[in-house]
Amino acid sequence: MEIIDKKELAPGIVQFLVDAPLIAKKAEPGHFIILRHKENGERIPLTIADFDREQGTITLVCQGIGKSTKEINQMKKGDAFLDLLGPLGTPYPINKLGTVICVAGGLGVAPLYPKAKALHQAGNRVLSLIGAQRKEMLIMTEEMAAVSDEVRYSTDDGSFGHHGFVTALLQQALSEEKVSEIVAVGPVPMMAATVKVAKEFNVPIVVSLNALMIDGTGMCGGCRVTVGGKTKFCCVDGPAFDGALVNFEELLLRQRYYHEQEKEACHRCRLEEAGK
Amino acid sequence: MQARGGGKMRQQMPKQDPEIRWRNFDEVALGFTVEQAQAEADRCLKCKKPMCVQGCPVEIEIPNFIALLAAGQPEAALAKIKEKNSLPAICGRVCPQENQCEKLCVLGKKGEPIAIGALERYCADWGRKEETEAKSTPQETAAKGKVAVVGSGPAGLTAAADLSLMGYKVTLFESLHAPGGVLRYGIPEFRLPKAIVDYEVGNLVKMGVEIKKSCLIGQTLTIDDLFSQDYQAVFIGTGAGLPHFLGIPGENLNSVYSANEFLTRVNLMKAYLFPEYDTPIRIGKRVAVIGAGNVAMDSARTALRLGAEKVIIVYRRSREEMPARLEEIENAEEEGVVFHLLTNPLQLLGDESGNVKTMVCQQMSLGEPDASGRRRPVPILDSEVSFPVDTVVVAIGQGPNPILLKGTAGLNLNKWGYIEVDPETLMTSIPGVFAGGDIVTGAATVIAAMGAGKKAARAIGNYLASKK
Ligand SMILES: Cc1cc2nc3c(=O)[nH]c(=O)nc-3n(C[C@H](O)[C@H](O)[C@H](O)COP(=O)(O)OP(=O)(O)OC[C@H]3O[C@@H](n4cnc5c(N)ncnc54)[C@H](O)[C@@H]3O)c2cc1C
Ligand code: SF4
Numbered sequence: 001m002e003i004i005d006k007k008e009l010a011p012g013i014v015q016f017l018v019d020a021p022l023i024a025k026k027a028e029p030g031h032f033i034i035l036r037h038k039e040n041g042e043r044i045p046l047t048i049a050d051f052d053r054e055q056g057t058i059t060l061v062c063q064g065i066g067k068s069t070k071e072i073n074q075m076k077k078g079d080a081f082l083d084l085l086g087p088l089g090t091p092y093p094i095n096k097l098g099t100v101i102c103v104a105g106g107l108g109v110a111p112l113y114p115k116a117k118a119l120h121q122a123g124n125r126v127l128s129l130i131g132a133q134r135k136e137m138l139i140m141t142e143e144m145a146a147v148s149d150e151v152r153y154s155t156d157d158g159s160f161g162h163h164g165f166v167t168a169l170l171q172q173a174l175s176e177e178k179v180s181e182i183v184a185v186g187p188v189p190m191m192a193a194t195v196k197v198a199k200e201f202n203v204p205i206v207v208s209l210n211a212l213m214i215d216g217t218g219m220c221g222g223c224r225v226t227v228g229g230k231t232k233f234c235c236v237d238g239p240a241f242d243g244a245l246v247n248f249e250e251l252l253l254r255q256r257y258y259h260e261q262e263k264e265a266c267h268r269c270r271l272e273e274a275g276k
Numbered sequence: 277m278q279a280r281g282g283g284k285m286r287q288q289m290p291k292q293d294p295e296i297r298w299r300n301f302d303e304v305a306l307g308f309t310v311e312q313a314q315a316e317a318d319r320c321l322k323c324k325k326p327m328c329v330q331g332c333p334v335e336i337e338i339p340n341f342i343a344l345l346a347a348g349q350p351e352a353a354l355a356k357i358k359e360k361n362s363l364p365a366i367c368g369r370v371c372p373q374e375n376q377c378e379k380l381c382v383l384g385k386k387g388e389p390i391a392i393g394a395l396e397r398y399c400a401d402w403g404r405k406e407e408t409e410a411k412s413t414p415q416e417t418a419a420k421g422k423v424a425v426v427g428s429g430p431a432g433l434t435a436a437a438d439l440s441l442m443g444y445k446v447t448l449f450e451s452l453h454a455p456g457g458v459l460r461y462g463i464p465e466f467r468l469p470k471a472i473v474d475y476e477v478g479n480l481v482k483m484g485v486e487i488k489k490s491c492l493i494g495q496t497l498t499i500d501d502l503f504s505q506d507y508q509a510v511f512i513g514t515g516a517g518l519p520h521f522l523g524i525p526g527e528n529l530n531s532v533y534s535a536n537e538f539l540t541r542v543n544l545m546k547a548y549l550f551p552e553y554d555t556p557i558r559i560g561k562r563v564a565v566i567g568a569g570n571v572a573m574d575s576a577r578t579a580l581r582l583g584a585e586k587v588i589i590v591y592r593r594s595r596e597e598m599p600a601r602l603e604e605i606e607n608a609e610e611e612g613v614v615f616h617l618l619t620n621p622l623q624l625l626g627d628e629s630g631n632v633k634t635m636v637c638q639q640m641s642l643g644e645p646d647a648s649g650r651r652r653p654v655p656i657l658d659s660e661v662s663f664p665v666d667t668v669v670v671a672i673g674q675g676p677n678p679i680l681l682k683g684t685a686g687l688n689l690n691k692w693g694y695i696e697v698d699p700e701t702l703m704t705s706i707p708g709v710f711a712g713g714d715i716v717t718g719a720a721t722v723i724a725a726m727g728a729g730k731k732a733a734r735a736i737g738n739y740l741a742s743k744k
């Protein structure tokens with residue numbers, strides 16, 4: 001559980017290489033872990049962005065948004081997480097299908113990478129479409145390039161690649177060639193928009209959902225999402241689901257839910273910092 | 277014969293005043309004083325054929341321990357209890373004695389039964405204060421080989437303790453970051469202080485049991501992995517941790533929690549100490565808890581302590597059918613929880629941000645008895661009522677925790693999805709793998725889980741001895 005290496009990928013986004021041999025041994029694309037960084041910290045779910053069975057390591061990417069994730073990103077090489085539970089979730093099915101488009105928004109690249117890598121290894125043509133707010137927020141570009149046959153970029157402010165949303169790239173790609181499947185990971189509104197495009201073109205789409213979680217083992221039901229009109233537990237049944245069936249509106253409302261209190265915690269930690 | 281016991285009144289457990297306690301998380305029941313324990317122990321008839329023992333799932337020699345206590349020997353009394361029950365401080369607090377030992381106590385026929393649970397608790401608390409148990413020494417390691425116990429609820433804790441006493445090197449695997457199972461994440465501080473769970477777990481560690489937290493069997497390691505790591509037998513006590521929902525419209529609105537989530541946030545993650553602890557909980561002014569078991573009472577009383585103004589319990593049957601312990605129902609009422617019985621939720625309505633706003637219910641009446649022998653609730657036509665709510669907790673029961681079951685080939689389940697075992701040995705369909713507690717019976721009681729852990733430990737001992 002020791003941090004072997006640490007790298008800042010973009011402002012507020014940190015990549016950790018963690019010693020976790022048991023987890024590395026069982027990890028598959030689509031799996032995630034839950035960690036606690038200190039005694040009274042939250043249980044934070046993070047996708048396994050990469051794993052190395054020989055070295056016994058896993059790679060995690062954490063964006064500092066709330067109090068706990070900001071504190072995690074302050075941790076240094078040589079520090080250890082207090083608890084690390086995993087691998088959790090159902091692995092993402094990897095098949096040889098033909099051409100697969102991997103769409104990532106923002107931090108979504110991290111969870112998308114192991115899937116792109118496995119799909120590429122399985123012999124698919126992988127076309128990756130990566131969107132970010134601005135150029136400096138683009139992460140893991142080299143890694144994605146290495147496992148993609150082609151990568152296209154978009155930024156909201158036009159500082160790199162296509163000026164606009166990543167859905168525009170998807171629309172274009174789908175009108176250019178025949179695609180067997182789309183995999184999309186990113187913020188909920190981005191995934192919802194991507195699913196809309198996929199539906200227009202009648203291409204199957206898999207999304208990876210990041211519901212709020214506590215235990216990550218199917219015990220609390222806090223991560224429930226509605227898929228095809230049925231309640232599913234994201235931590236056990238997912239996190240990957242058939243995008244066409246996901247109720248994104250509900251997911252969005254549920255995610256906003258703890259926002260206010262998170263702000264309070266952050267506010268307080270900033271006050272404490274100021275007081276030091 | 278009634279002269280001694282029957283004549284005197286049963287001692288009443290001192291409690292925190294409801295006016296004060298409904299807003300704090302400190303323990304509600306305060307325990308007998310020395311004088312009370314003496315008086316109550318004196319009241320016991322020390323029956324030759326004690327009925328109470330028949331009601332005790334682990335057959336504690338009740339009259340014998342009470343006699344020792346009456347004779348002023350609490351240490352010996354505790355030792356007597358511990359011959360049969362390794363977690364008396366916990367059982368004395370949470371067992372439904374009114375349905376078990378105290379229900380059968382002969383004094384209950386004409387008057388009031390002995391307060392057996394309170395006396396058990398008294399002995400255990402005395403021992404904890406005097407640190408009598410610190411003596412237990414680590415067992416010779418690997419003397420008889422290694423056994424893995426999966427899940428650290430009462431079933432797992434008991435199996436681990438007994439196997440360790442029998443001379444096995446035991447490793448306890450727990451998926452959460454803290455051991456105890458429901459004792460840790462479910463039952464609240466005001467009913468079972470976590471310091472007691474810590475103390476009991478600490479005793480296990482002193483005995484030489486190794487605890488591996490944050491290890492999910494079925495994912496991090498499989499049962500096969502355990503055998504290839506030289507564990508010779510495995511006990512599964514993974515509990516009934518899968519929350520059931522009602523399946524009514526609006527159930528995924530915000531502020532609708534499963535009791536598991538609600539209680540886990542508060543107990544395991546200590547959200548009641550937010551922001552000192554980082555995990556938040558949002559509690560509204562008007563809270564409705566659906567269900568009437570212990571889990572529902574715990575949720576309702578926790579909601580009050582988090583600051584809710586009004587807490588209601590909604591239950592579709594009547595008072596007689598409420599499964600919670602009597603004491604907890606009374607406690608909830610004293611603290612101001614309002615019960616709406618024969619009331620069945622139909623749907624939840626939300627506001628534009630997706631937060632729950634209204635609970636629509638239907639009134640019920642009791643019809644013919646159903647398969648469970650309880651009278652079936654039947655809807656009364658045109659009897660809809662609505663309650664304004666801003667938090668809803670669903671506490672209608674749990675199912676088997678699925679992860680280990682899914683990840684273990686060859687493990688037979690019954691039609692409800694629980695693990696099938698040989699009733700004598702608790703061995704599953706996989707040789708050397710045993711199971712007990714809620715994962716076999718469905719949600720039951722702490723003591724039943726402990727009884728299963730005990731039985732399995734004995735069977736594992738026999739099984740391993742016969743293999744030699
Ligand atoms: C809120 C609440 C209040 C209750 N009140 C009472 C009461 O007053 N009196 C009473 O007698 N009973 C009460 N009960 C019921 C009682 O707590 C249970 O019957 C009892 O805890 C069951 O014990 P167990 O050991 O079978 O499982 P649990 O206590 O459920 O423990 C199972 C443990 O296994 C772990 N686990 C699960 N899967 C895995 C895995 N794959 N790998 C590793 N670990 C795993 C879980 O995290 C958990 O810690 C209550 C229950 C609840 C929820
Ligand atoms: S039945 Fe009642 S009076 Fe008799 S031994 Fe048991 S507790 Fe004492």
Ligand code: FES
Nearest residue numbers: 216218220221235
């Ligand atoms: S996180 Fe608790 S059930 Fe999924």
